[in-house]
């Protein structure tokens with residue numbers, strides 16, 4: 636059983652209303668939330684710059700960072716970028732390609748996730764890829780790994796350096812943002828943890844062989860080649876993995892819930908650069 640919580644009262648106090656579980660998600664605005672989260676991590680890890688959070692746990696743990704830097708010298712995800720590029724350029728059966736949906740540039744990362752007023756939902760990049768495929772008579776790709784992850788590797792690689800700048804344009808978008816935020820702070824599963832229990836309150840602490848990464852920057856490096864997976868995986872694969880760790884029933888990849896969660900969590904990282912694909916332990 637996991638026993639690693641030693642949450643100093645001070646930290647809990649400094650969480651403020653933007654993170655307290657007994658408040659409504661709508662009690663604070665997205666702008667107030669960002670300020671609270673940045674300030675929280677600034678106090679926890681004063682030497683870590685905003686951009687360093689894009690590197691997950693390697694931003695806060697020097698020893699794992701050293702190992703990781705060695706891995707990144709010969710990136711395990713490199714072959715998948717090449718596969719993704721071929722997929723991007725290969726025409727569908729109807730002769731069209733992804734560029735007919737997205738335009739010629741593969742540097743698409745900064746446009747997602749976004750609120751789509753027409754369909755009243757959060758559109759993520761994997762969802763947009765499958766919408767494009769279906770519009771062109773192709774079967775949708777699976778969302779957690781394989782060809783979808785390869786395509787995302789190529790698009791993310793082409794988008795490195797783009798700034799995360801998620802907008803919440805209207806009341807309906809705000810509702811989706813707040814829904815994602817509620818999911819992030821809701822305690823669930825047999826362990827009664829929330830995402831925030833591990834990635835905010837306990838960031839930097841050890842669970843078994845892992846050190847918990849901070850929530851800030853959590854969506855910047857995807858897709859990720861994880862040694863434990865032995866392959867590339869998507870952000871929603873990680874979300875479902877963490878929900879299983881919480882002994883909770885995971886939402887499906889690209890469900891409304893996980894897209895709202897991605898919307899909230901990516902907004903938190905506004906001002907950080909996209910740097911995917913990345914390698915993780």
Ligand code: HEC
Pocket residue numbers: 690691692819828829830831832833834842845846847848849853854856859873874877878880881896915
């Ligand atoms: C029991 C603790 C725990 C809980 C609760 C938890 N996670 Fe995690 N999570 C981990 C561990 C361990 C890792 C791997 C080490 C790391 O990067 O933190 C991880 C990794 C991640 C990563 C990848 C970070 C990176 O840079 O590679 C994301 C994103 C993430 N979790 C999101 C979530 C979300 C969203 C939730 C809630 C649905 C959640 N986690 C709940 C333990 C937890």
